[in-house]
Amino acid sequence: MTPILVGLDIGGTSVKAVAVSPGDPTGPALAEVRHRTEPGESGIRAGITAAVHSLAAEVGPDAEVAGIGVGIPGFVSRGAVSHAVNLGLGAEPLDLLPTLRSLTSGPVGVENDVNTAALGAGGWVARHDPGVDDYALLNIGTGLAAGLVLDGRLRAGATGMAGEIGHLVFDRSGPTCPCGQTGCLELYASGSGMRRTWSGTARQLLDAAAAGDPVAVRTAADLTAGIAHAITLLAYAPDVALILVTGGVVSRNPALRRAVTARLDHDDHTVVGRAVPVGDRVRWLPEDVAVGTRGAALLVAEGVRV
Structure with missing residues (x-):
């Protein structure tokens, strides 16, 4: 057999x-x-x-x-x-x-x-960052969520909700989320959040923002800030060595990856950012x-x- x-x-x-x-x-x-x-x-x-x-x-x-x-x-x-x-x-x-x-x-x-x-993702991490066994995988697709591997073991949490950061409040003055809260992070840092104000793809959004479309500029700024915030949450809360970022919204969009990287680099020049930099912990997981x-x-x- x-x-x-x-x-x-x-x-x-x-x-x-x-x-x-x-x-x-x-x-x-x-x-x-x-x-x-x-x-x-x-x-x-x-x-x-x-x-x-x-x-x-x-x-x-x-x-x-x-x-x-x-x-x-x-x-x-x-x-x-x-x-x-x-x-x-x-x-x-x-x-x-x-x-x-x-x-x-x-x-x-x-x-x-x-x-x-x-x-x-552990096999990919082992090949590209040998010795790392603390990391988070942030998936940015229709929704927003993360998975945590700590000390080489999957950490689902006491109730199975570890890494479910999409419904942490990002903007208390923001729109109402389907979950019932106001201004959840998923309303900004996800495909469904982007589509609240933009009908095209994330790539089209970044192209339109570069061309000066005011709606695209605002939506792209929200998307970029939301993704950077999600990454920073994972860097600061479980304090993982790496944050792997994946999902259709970012995997097919080099311009968005550059914008998020620039935002993280800017934040890393603050007092806290200089002490505990986030940007160099990010890895963009290949789509394949x-x-x-x-x-x-x-x-x-x-x-x-x-």
Whole structure:
């Protein structure tokens, strides 16, 4: 038999899956597949089952699923997920553990997708910043959230909310957030926040701001300041050695990365900034680094430190 660990990254549009060797979970992939996401309880369960079976078939007839880890958006507690709007899940928790246990007799695990991405980024960190085992992964996409790896271990927190900085208040005079608060950071430092006042992409926003469009100038300033604030929060609160920044809003936008870097460099010239600089701790994670599926597999890899 060929034992495999399976990592699943369930997103709003696709279910990505990887099979790795239990003896070398950070090594080469044995197989990778991608399926279209079908929202809702039955669709998610069916998607997991189909992806696991597809991976096993890719590996070969002697494949044996030795463990399954899942990264999924939303609130995750003890294997159940809720409030994953893009997946058609509301407040009623969906327990994924029975589905996973029907597919393997080995260990299973479910975690928030940003947390699993943080875990999966460990291989990239090891190659580019050897010896670092304290870092945060800041994901700037439709929303805003971070995952924390401290002393080489994923830190989800006492309630699973570690790194959920999107709903910290950034501007008390700002607009009302869907969460019910006023001026949340996610309203500024995310794709959905940008679209409050701008209908195009982040790249188009920066181009229009450079051309002097007043709406674009204000929106770009808010976006830049919000992202820089999120990075600084992660540098000062858990005091991690590195902040990895990823997500569609920044990954495809060199101009935005330059603007955020300039803002951080400016702040690093303050009294506090000179004492504890933030800018040199930032790493822009390349878009093609598959951290989600790898992190999900690592959830069930025995004794693994990133």
